[in-house]
Amino acid sequence: MKRSAAVSLVLLLSLACNAPIPPQSAPSAAAPSATVPSATTATPDPAMVPTTTPTPRGVILVSGIDIATVGSDAFLAQTEEALLFLQDCAPDALAVADEFVSTIVESDRSGMVVAQGTFLASETTAFAPGYPQPAQVYWFAGSVVHDARHRWQDQAGTPTAWDSLTLEQREAIESDARAVQIDMLEKCLDDVPEEARGDAEYLLQYLNDMQDGIIPCDYCEVEWADRDW
Numbered sequence: 001m002k003r004s005a006a007v008s009l010v011l012l013l014s015l016a017c018n019a020p021i022p023p024q025s026a027p028s029a030a031a032p033s034a035t036v037p038s039a040t041t042a043t044p045d046p047a048m049v050p051t052t053t054p055t056p057r058g059v060i061l062v063s064g065i066d067i068a069t070v071g072s073d074a075f076l077a078q079t080e081e082a083l084l085f086l087q088d089c090a091p092d093a094l095a096v097a098d099e100f101v102s103t104i105v106e107s108d109r110s111g112m113v114v115a116q117g118t119f120l121a122s123e124t125t126a127f128a129p130g131y132p133q134p135a136q137v138y139w140f141a142g143s144v145v146h147d148a149r150h151r152w153q154d155q156a157g158t159p160t161a162w163d164s165l166t167l168e169q170r171e172a173i174e175s176d177a178r179a180v181q182i183d184m185l186e187k188c189l190d191d192v193p194e195e196a197r198g199d200a201e202y203l204l205q206y207l208n209d210m211q212d213g214i215i216p217c218d219y220c221e222v223e224w225a226d227r228d229w
């Protein structure tokens with residue numbers, strides 16, 4: 001996809017951490033074999049994101065929601081599906097996202113640029129590989145809610161610049177954002193079509209296992225400069 005110089009600048013300077021990781025174990029014989037996307041999209045170091053970096057203009061996809069979207073036609077369609085899904089099953093969560101997310105931008109990396117409210121969403125985040133489209137929408141909607149929480153944290157005075165945080169601080173902000181994400185996903189699980197609900201349940205279980213300490217937040221130990229996703 002061709003991007004303007006302004007958009008390319010945003011993507012170059014505002015990398016974040018949403019890497020695909022394999023599931024630690026299959027919860028049942030019926031569990032999908034697809035890769036589970038990372039639960040996190042933590043905040044870039046503010047030093048990497050100049051305050052003068054322009055936010056690209058986007059398209060308003062859902063009436064009454066001020067979140068703009070920038071990306072390919074397929075990305076716009078998937079984002080619209082995710083926002084409409086939230087509107088149907090978790091309107092309160094969407095209202096919070098509408099307050100804290102200004103723009104969703106298709107990117108090769110995922111993360112929230114808290115200074116601007118720009119949620120960078122990678123293909124892995126928007127189109128969770130190996131999962132049916134309704135489960136992808138379910139995951140993407142949860143990612144929007146997760147990253148809205150990171151901007152909420154920043155505005156509440158919680159440090160979110162990854163490289164300056166201790167491991168304990170990183171785990172704390174991720175646990176907080178993940179809890180909000182899980183709450184929304186649990187409310188919306190029954191809204192996933194039956195043929196994809198098993199996949200959605202698997203993704204939700206992955207998050208719950210991390211939240212309960214059954215699987216580690218291994219990405220929390222990776223320094224910003226060492227990330228390759």
